[in-house]
Amino acid sequence: MATKHDELRQTTWHAPASVLRLRSIGCLMLGDIIAIISGFLLTWLGRPDFVVSRTPLFMIVLVPVYLVVASSVDAFDTRSLRDPVIAIKKSWYALAVTLALLVIAAFYLRSVQDFSRAMIGFGSAFAFALTGVARWLLIPRLPQIVGGNPFSIALIRDGMAPIPAGDFSITLTGFTLDSENHDPVMYDKLAMALSAMDRVVVACPPERRQAWARALRGANIQGEIDMPELAVLRPRGIGPDHAAPSLIVAIGPLNxxxxxxxxxxxxxxxxxxxxxxxxxxxxxxxxxxxxxxxxxxxxxxxxxxxxxxxxxxxxxxxxxxxxxxxxxxxxxxxxxxxxxxxxxxxxxxxxxxxxxxxxxxxxxxxxxxxxxxxxxxxxxxxxxxxxxxxxxxxxxxxxxxxxxxxxxxxxxxxxxxxxxxxxxxxxxxxxxxxxxxxxxxxxxxxxxxxxxx
Incomplete structure (x- = not known):
């Protein structure tokens, strides 16, 4: 797809974010686990018979089931790692589904009478409150906790296009794209350059946006085209950086x-x-x-x-x-x-x-x-x-x-x-x-x- 295979030149580089993102997911999981366990332990303050009831067993089963359900509803996906509101909604939904599943399982196993309904009720209420608080406090501080920004952003500058404002992990220059010819070698070079990225923003002349949109759709990451004119219109579907508006044209199929x-x-x-x-x-x-x-x-x-x-x-x-x-x-x-x-x-x-x-x-x-x-x-x-x-x-x-x-x-x-x-x-x-x-x-x-x- 390119007429000349210019080398991609890096002007700035930070460590790949894949490890930082895994750390972030681990932190979020650990925060949820601590919040859920703490919620049930708080019931012990008012009910000393907590430790002799079968409620601790309920709590122990609850945690792994919650992690499976939360993963299936994307409670640890990219959006949850960025937006505390979305993260809290998904964690509460996962916790509600998990509690419902366990209650139904206990009913069919005829073991409902073995558990204290008061303790489970209060413990669940505390768990909901503490998971919300934990995610609200934790997510904005993830970069400091894990040692850096868990999301890598690449900027590709096509020709002499103006460089948009933004905090980019890497800037790639010297990339020439031809909308008429599809060259697998250049696609391969593009894939290698973006292999550690979560997002890529392309700054290019307006007449080349369609070619870049086509090239990014198969790149397996979120691809965006820099469009400064969107700063006034602010339509839905633009990239998250309002200081450097970009149109989202592609996103990987799997989180x-x-x-x-x-x-x-x-x-x-x-x-x-x-x-x-x-x-x-x-x-x-x-x-x-x-x-x-x-x-x-x-x-x-x-x-x-x-x-x-x-x-x-x-x-x-x-x-x-x-x-x-x-x-x-x-x-x-x-x-x-x-x-x-x-x-x-x-x-x-x-x-x-x-x-x-x-x-x-x-x-x-x-x-x-x-x-x-x-x-x-x-x-x-x-x-x-x-x-x-x-x-x-x-x-x-x-x-x-x-x-x-x-x-x-x-x-x-x-x-x-x-x-x-x-x-x-x-x-x-x-x-x-x-x-x-x-x-x-x-x-x-x-x-x-x-x-x-």
């Missing part, structure tokens, strides 16, 4: 908690699959080696999350490999070996990508990664649909929504690609861990597919 859940899920599934399928993979490796000369694995550069390029692994299924992907595999392709024909039809050639998942460049479920030279109707994918780059806001997957809907194989027509892009963007919009489980379950039906050749 930090969701990314942690998805990553742990990937590690668990990939690790288990590698152990169980080790004999199968060893047998395939021996077959590939004996069937034709060449390496067992085929490596190819693919486009991954935030438009960063990575090396994807597959079992070699051809006599010669097309590393750029210019030529799609056709039915009865003379390059495919006997072994390759079987493992491609059964999707067994994809198994080495489990190592990509463990390494963090791929996920179990996500948009499938494509080679740089992939084409539809003799056009590069990004020439067919300018939404193509948006699908890279999440890690690519071994399987995905497009695959279970039957959109796989060669892209002979432009609609073949558009259908996949539609499904990928739908997946990013409506992600849940339960949908990932459903997609994995439904993938079994399409492992053997008529378009897999």
């Amino acid at each position: 930090l908690v969701d990314r942690i859940i998805k990553r742990l899920f990937d590690i668990a599934v990939a690790g288990t699959a590698l152990v169980l399928l080790a004999p199968v993979m060893a047998a395939i490796a021996l077959w590939v080696r004996s069937d034709s000369p060449g390496p067992v694995l085929f490596e190819q550069i693919r486009i991954g999350r935030a438009n960063r390029m990575f090396r994807m692994f597959k079992f070699r299924s051809m006599k010669t490999g097309d590393h750029s992907g210019h030529r799609s595999t056709a039915r009865d392709d003379d390059r495919v070996t006997r072994c390759g024909r079987f493992i491609r039809r059964t999707s067994l050639d994809e198994l080495p990508q489990l190592f990509n998942v463990l390494g963090g460049s791929m996920s179990i479920v996500g948009p499938r990664p494509h080679a740089l030279g992939s084409r539809a109707n003799d056009k590069l994918f990004w020439e067919v649909d300018d939404r193509y780059w948006d699908r890279h806001a999440a890690k690519p997957g071994l399987t995905g929504l497009a695959q279970i809907r039957g959109y796989r194989g060669a892209t002979l027509f432009e609609d073949d690609l558009r259908n996949r892009v539609d499904a990928d963007l739908e997946y990013l919009t409506d992600w849940t861990i339960w949908r990932d489980l459903k997609i994995i379950f439904l993938t079994v039906r399409v492992l053997w597919h008529r378009n897999a050749y």
Whole structure:
């Protein structure tokens, strides 16, 4: 997408904020735990029989259940770490849901009579009050507590655009963008420069805003375009820095908690699959080696999350490999070996990508990664649909929504690609861990597919 690959020059740099943000989440969790426990302990002041009742057991169960519920309702997400009002509302909602769940569980277990209703009632009231106070006092002081601003903000200055006011962690200059040409190398450089950022603000001439908006949609972070004229209009949907108004044009599909859940899920599934399928993979490796000369694995550069390029692994299924992907595999392709024909039809050639998942460049479920030279109707994918780059806001997957809907194989027509892009963007919009489980379950039906050749 760039006409000249200028080096990105840093004028200011602060330590990456990912560790500071994790510390902030830990502080918020610890504050909630202390507030909840303190709320129930306060009841002991008026009721000395607190310690001999089963109320302490209720309190001990309450804390871990609250943390799970609070995480699921985003009580520790970015907005909660910035805005005390939002943080308090979410913590109170999580606490109310948790108390309701425990009361219902106690009712069905017929153990309600074992708990003091007065103590639970007063303890819960104190817990609500103290969590609100704790979050109100804690959140504005998080930067001082964790040792710095937990949110990194990058400024990209395109050409001689004026530099907006604001406290930026890093300023990148010397970046030239061309709206007519999509260059994966420049997207990769942009992704590397923004890898540790939470937000990026672009200062550019008005005629280049559309190009930057398109480039930022797949960057997996909140992307904003500096628009000084919005200082007067102040519409909804601008960035949080009123001194330097910017239009929010992109935001990553998953917050930090969701990314942690998805990553742990990937590690668990990939690790288990590698152990169980080790004999199968060893047998395939021996077959590939004996069937034709060449390496067992085929490596190819693919486009991954935030438009960063990575090396994807597959079992070699051809006599010669097309590393750029210019030529799609056709039915009865003379390059495919006997072994390759079987493992491609059964999707067994994809198994080495489990190592990509463990390494963090791929996920179990996500948009499938494509080679740089992939084409539809003799056009590069990004020439067919300018939404193509948006699908890279999440890690690519071994399987995905497009695959279970039957959109796989060669892209002979432009609609073949558009259908996949539609499904990928739908997946990013409506992600849940339960949908990932459903997609994995439904993938079994399409492992053997008529378009897999």
